[in-house]
Amino acid sequence: MVLPKVAAFDVFGTVVDWHGSICEAVEALKLDVSPSEFALAWRSLYQPAMARVRQGEVGWTSIDVLHRQNLDQVLDRFKIEHLSAAQKHALNQVWHRLKPWPDAVEGLQRLRKGMMICTLSNGNLALLAHMAKSAGLPWDLILSAENYRHYKPDPKSYQGLCETWDIDGASLLFVAAHKDDLDAAYAATGCKTAYIVRPREFGPVQRVDLGQEARFTYHAEGFIDLAQQLGL
Numbered sequence: 001m002v003l004p005k006v007a008a009f010d011v012f013g014t015v016v017d018w019h020g021s022i023c024e025a026v027e028a029l030k031l032d033v034s035p036s037e038f039a040l041a042w043r044s045l046y047q048p049a050m051a052r053v054r055q056g057e058v059g060w061t062s063i064d065v066l067h068r069q070n071l072d073q074v075l076d077r078f079k080i081e082h083l084s085a086a087q088k089h090a091l092n093q094v095w096h097r098l099k100p101w102p103d104a105v106e107g108l109q110r111l112r113k114g115m116m117i118c119t120l121s122n123g124n125l126a127l128l129a130h131m132a133k134s135a136g137l138p139w140d141l142i143l144s145a146e147n148y149r150h151y152k153p154d155p156k157s158y159q160g161l162c163e164t165w166d167i168d169g170a171s172l173l174f175v176a177a178h179k180d181d182l183d184a185a186y187a188a189t190g191c192k193t194a195y196i197v198r199p200r201e202f203g204p205v206q207r208v209d210l211g212q213e214a215r216f217t218y219h220a221e222g223f224i225d226l227a228q229q230l231g232l
Helices: 018-029 035-044 046-054 063-077 085-097 104-112 125-135 155-165 179-189 223-229
Strands: 006-009 116-119 172-176 192-196 218-220
Touching (some): 046 063
Parallel strands (some): 192 218
């Protein structure tokens, strides 16, 4: 088997558990709200916020800033008015310390033996660096939509990834738990694709189709399974 030269990973939901991590942060603050409902409400504003940037309604804005703006909306929605500015900032920083899925670190270490591994996340660079240090994620390189000033699924973010590594799409494996992300990466670069099943990304209630799709190169139950399929 000829291995790809580079495997690039979506991060939120694919590598780390944003839902569970936010729930823990909400529980620690003892907010009078369902932690899961809070986490889902916050995440629901993620794509619309980036869409405003993509469409030119606002200039380039980092995910840290968008998350903070979205947090204010969620706090208003749940009528949470007692948090100080410092507490709001600390809560927003939970995105910097999201916990990895149980297979993530070991699986990445195995995959790294056969290829270069990197991120391609909409998260900003500082966020991804803090997360890597906190979670022990062994990236060879951290890349972000911030590098290219285009949020996924804009083709320029995936194309920029190939330009950074000086590879064509045939040498790239894009890895994600989101089928639309994989489709966009393939459309932009012609890369190989690996769908990772993360049934608890949105908490205990399954909200997405996890079924195998013939259009993806690999279908894996986690990074260790993907490494085994690649012979690593």
